[in-house]
Amino acid sequence: MIGLVLIGATNYDNALAFVLCFLLLALSFSAMLRTWRNLAGLALETRGVRSVYAGQPACFELTLHDTQQRVRYSFVLRRLQPKKSLWWWRPKREGHGECPVIDTGTAPVTLHVPTHQRGWLALGRVEIASRYPLGLFHSWAYFRPELRCLVYPVPRGALALPGADFADRHAQGSAGAGMDDFAELRAYVVGDSLRSVHWKASARSEGLLVKKMQGGGPGDCWLRWRDTASLGDPEARISQLAGWSVAAERAGLRYGLEIPGLELAPDAGLAHRERALRALALLPA
Amino acid sequence: MTAAAPLGRAQLWWVIAVVSLAVAPHAPRLPLALPLCFVAFAGWRMLGAYGRVALPDAANRALWWLLQGVAVLTFALIYDHYQGQLGRDAGVALLTTLLGLKLVELRTPRDFYVTCLLTYFLVATNFFFSQAIPTALYLLGVTVLTTAALARANTPPGVSGPACGWLAVRMVAESVPLMIVCFVIFPRLPGPLWGVPTDSSQAITGLSDEMTIGRIARLGTSDEVAFRVDFDGVRPRARYLYWRGPVLWQTDGRTWRAGPQALSEPPPVIARGTRYRYEVSLEAHGQRWLPALDALTSTSAVGSLGRARELISTQLVKRPVRYTVESAVDYSILEISPADRAAALALPPGAHPKTRALAQSWRTRDPAPGVLIDTALALFAQDPFTYTLLPPLLKGDPIDGFLFATRAGFCEHFAAAFVVLMRAAGVPARVVTGYQGGEYNSLSDYFLVRQSDAHAWAEVYLAPRGWVRVDPTAAVAPERVSLGIGSFTERDGALRLLDDKGMAMALWRSTRQLWDSANYQWSRWVLGYDVERQRGLLESLGLQDLSPAALAAWLGGLMSVPLVVLALLVLRSPAPRKTPAGRAYARFCQRLARVGLVRAPHEGPLEFAERIALTHPDLALQTRHIAQLYALVHYGDRGAALHGLVQAVRDFRPRRR
Structure with a gap:
């Protein structure tokens, strides 16, 4: 020009x-x-990360910290893909995070990174760039925050949730069927299924009370690796197990997980589901 | 701005506004259809942005084809209008059309940047047509606004438009020192790089190199600047200010022409008394003559001397030129070659019978040239000859008609009639056209000569004295010569209104002088800074004999100074103040800190608000509200949130528990 x-x-x-x-x-x-x-004089700090299912963008929570207390504008954060081949000199960028302004010393920014497969997704190198003020030039810097995101397998699969299995229940020597599996009430903790809340008892007391079950109740089921053998492909089997975990949790069932090298005792609640998904995410391929 | 986000309406408004402002000065120079098309394109895009009309895109093939059709038609129109010549004018027409088309298809940030950069270029093309001070100021404004449009696109919506404007002003202002140094020392190549096409549409006014008797007075009222003269030291008295232009030898009875130049050397001049040295800054007039006082005692690189010692440019004066020459007002030019004598006596056979008869009768009475001149001047002074800028048209033989019938005319009539009388009486004579007088500008010590100062007079050859200037107009209207043309236009009633109010007149005059003085300095120091001036400057710095490498090192060193200045200006400038929202939020944090609630350095506004809400439920409602408003100002697109934030912080008075 x-x-x-x-x-x-x-x-x-x-x-x-x-x-x-x-x-x-x-x-x-x-x-x-x-x-x-x-751009000069900015520091990047990590805040946290939430686990996501593969295919959903991973959200890395970061904080831009201004060491010079100035007003700064228009930052874009991107993740640099780890170098894959020798002749691809410039690493590909992916993901997106925006921070329009920093004028209070710090500004939160969320970097959304697309995920493709289960397992750990290390954030690796992050490029922070700005085109302020005229958009004619591009300044950038790389950070390597020590942050990784656990990517759960995609909950997917056509097989029906294995229902309450009588043989199993008998094998565990449960006290019998019906209502008597209800053992005691305990205080609600975050992660408990709403279906297990004892509403009548809760109405009488201060907080929510949860029915504590003993042994295999009527909703007790096992999600087993071997039950998915018909799918063949291990990833499809893992996805099926993840799908079952989610479905079982949604249905308010107590469920156990049995996969090669690991067995989770039947339980319910979000914390349990996360344990199960974590185990599935980290299952060696 | 994100990579692929579509353009917002604010950005669209900005870019359309700046492109339109850059196109506007071109509009009168283009065929009417092009500016109309441009306005239509811009309107189409804007209405499209508001969803009023459909825009041509992949979903609207029909409109897309319509646009292509309009584009082809417009290009055909340009081709036809400029006869397929891709010169400066056609180039601007093409650029304007392309920008108009680009406006309709503005979609991505990339389109936005391309359009803004082309706008800068369009600004530059305006300078190829006019470099006057008002144009320059206007286009500087457009440049700043274009920069502001770029800034607008790269700042979050929480920053106001005027703030972007100020940023642009600041950036342009701090660029000025580097610009000036680059302008002065950046090595210029002697242009042109390719042939500058002759654009026929550019009209240049000025004295023609021929003179036709009986044509109406056209130059008489034009106030345009012909040239300016800066005398080096003493300046001659006003009555010597005869600026010679074309010297006309040949006539066919009605039209006077210069005729062929002699191959021999111009006649030598014997100068006495003071020699005046002066610099003439001549505006472009498209001819070859260069005005100079008689008699020239030096010549200049821009031209050579003609057979009447007039200065003739080596090429057509298509751009303003500046030259320094030397003249003496007390002089003799004694030599006259036989060819010159014959040319100065020639009259078309059969023309002006009555005039010839009159001259013959004078000659038989007394053939002395001096007496003949006095008789002719006495004729103009005594008979009912009148000087007027609006003479009646002359039918038949123009000289006979003027001398014996109408007897009213201006300088051209008197000069031509006088020369015909002299030639008929056997005295060699020629017509000289040029300018007489000039307005002295005391502010900058120079003479301003306008087109309205154009004049014509005669030169006769008297045996012992050589060539002598005779101004027949002075005989009929001495005040025309002593006061200038202005006295005539005023007396004719055009400026009577101002004449009645002496104060207003004086004020008007001094304002005009100030303005012209500014224009003169502008064209002298800015527009006239060219390859030669640069060489002169480098020579005065002692850098003329350096090797190219050493010169480059010098220039690089000189340029690094403003570069460092600019870097310091940008980098050491005080930290920008907080944004309005940031200020309000800082006040909010201060008030909380006073009651012992200090924000951790790494805590974002929303997190901080949540922490307070947990520990101080009484403040929860207000802190959350303020945090949300703050987020809305910066991350949303709402100016109203800012007002709410400022208000909420003002009302926020936490108390220590």
């Missing part, structure tokens, strides 16, 4: 076109410095 103006100015020997040309040159220099200054 500046070159075009310079050529035009030279050809027509036009003083003001030269003036404009040099003004734009100086202006771009000023923009370059400002873009750099907008």
Whole structure:
């Protein structure tokens, strides 16, 4: 652009076109410095991360911390994919996080990174970039926050949830069927299924009370690796087990998980589901 | 701005506004259909942004084809209008059309940037047409606004439009020192790089190099600047200010022309007394003559001397030129070649019978040239000859008609009639056209000569004295020569109103002088800074004999100074104040800190509010509200939230428990 103006100015020997040309040159220099200054002196701190299912974007919670207490604008955060092949010199960027302004010393920013497979997703290198003030220049910096996100397998599968299995119940020597599996009441903790809340008892007391079950109740079921053998592909089997876990939790069942190398005793609640999903996510392929 | 986000309406408004402002000065220079098309395109895009009309895109193939059709038609129109010549004018027409089309298809940030950069270029193209001070100021404004549009696109919506404008003003202002140094020392290539096409549409006013008797007075009222003269030291008295332009030898009875130049050297001049050295800044007039006082005692690189010692440019004066020459007002040019004598006596056979008869009768009475001149001047002074800028049209033989019938005319009539009389009486004579007088500007010590100062007079060859200037107009209207053309236009009633109010007139005059003085300095120091001036400057710095490498090192060193200044300006400038929302939020944090609630350095506003809500439920409602408003200002798109935030913080008075 500046070159075009310079050529035009030279050809027509036009003083003001030269003036404009040099003004734009100086202006771009000023923009370059400002873009750099907008980024200089920023620190990135980690806050936390929530686990997601594969396919959902992973949310890395970060904080931009300004060591110089200035007003800064328009930052975009992206994750640099780990280098995969030798000839691909520039690492691919993925994910997206935005921070429009920092004017109180710190600003929270969430970096959403797409996920594709279960297991740990290490955040790795993060590029923070800004085009402020004119968008003509791009300043960037890399951070390597020690943050990783556990990606659960996709809960998916066509097989029906294995129902309450009498043989199993008998094998465990439960006290029998019916209502008498209800053992005692305990206080509600976050993660308990709402279906297990004893509403009548709760109404009489201060907080919510939860029915504590003993042994295999009527909703007790086992999610077993071997039951998914018909699917063949191990990933599909893991997905099926994850799907069952989610479905069982939704149905308010108590369920146990049995996979190669690990067995989770039947239980219910979000914490239990997370344990199960974690075990499935980290199952060696 | 995110990579693929569509353009917001605010950005659209900005970019359409700046492009339109850059196109506006071109509008009168373009065929009417093009500005209309541009306005239609811009309107289409804006209405489309508000969902009033459909825009041409993948979903609207019909409209897309319509747009292509309009584009092809417009290009055909441009081709036809400029006869397929891709010069400066056609280039601007094309650029304007392309930008208009681009407006309709503005979609991505990339389109936005391309349009903004093209706007900068469009600003530059305006300078190829006009470099006057008002144009420059206007286009500087457009440049700042274009920069502001770029800033608008790269700041969050919480920052106001005027704030973006101020940022742009600041950035442009701090770029000025580097710009000036680059302008002065950046090595210029002698242009043009390719042939500058002759654009026929540009009209240049000025004295023609021929003169036709009986044409109406056109130059008489034009206030345009012809040239300015800066005398080096003493300046001659007003009655010597005859600026010679084309010297006309040949006539066909009605039209006077310069005729062929002699191959021999111009006649030598014997100068006496003071030699005046002066710099002439001539505006473009498209001819070859260069005005100078008689008689020239030096010549200049821009031109050479003609057969009447007039200065003739080596090329057509298509751009303003500046040259320094030397003249003496007391002089003799004694030599006259036989060819010049023949040319100065030639009259078209059969023309002006009555005039010839009159001259013959004078000659038989007394053939002395001096007496003949006095007789002719006496004729103009005594008979009912009148000087007027609006003479009646001359039918038949123009000289006979003027001398014996109408007897009213201006300088051209008197000069031509006088020269015909002299030639008919056997005295060599020629017509000289040029300018007479000039307005002295005391502010900057120079003479301003306007087109309205155009004049024509005669030069006759008297045997012992050589060539002598005779101004027949002075005989009929001495005040035309002593006071200038202004006295005539005023007396004719055009400016009588101002004449009645002497104060207003004086004020008007000084304002005009101030303005012209500014224009003169502008064209002298800014517009006239070219390859030669740069070379002169480098020579005065002692840098002329350096090798290219050493010169580059010098220039680089010189340029690094403003570069460092700019870097310091940008980087060491005080930290920008907080945004309004940031200020309000800081006050909020201060008030909380006073009651012992200090925000941890890494705590975001929402987290902080939640922590307070947990520990101080009495403040929960207010702190949450303020945190949400703060987030809304920065992350949402609502200006109203800012007002609410400021209000909420004002009402926030936490008390220590």
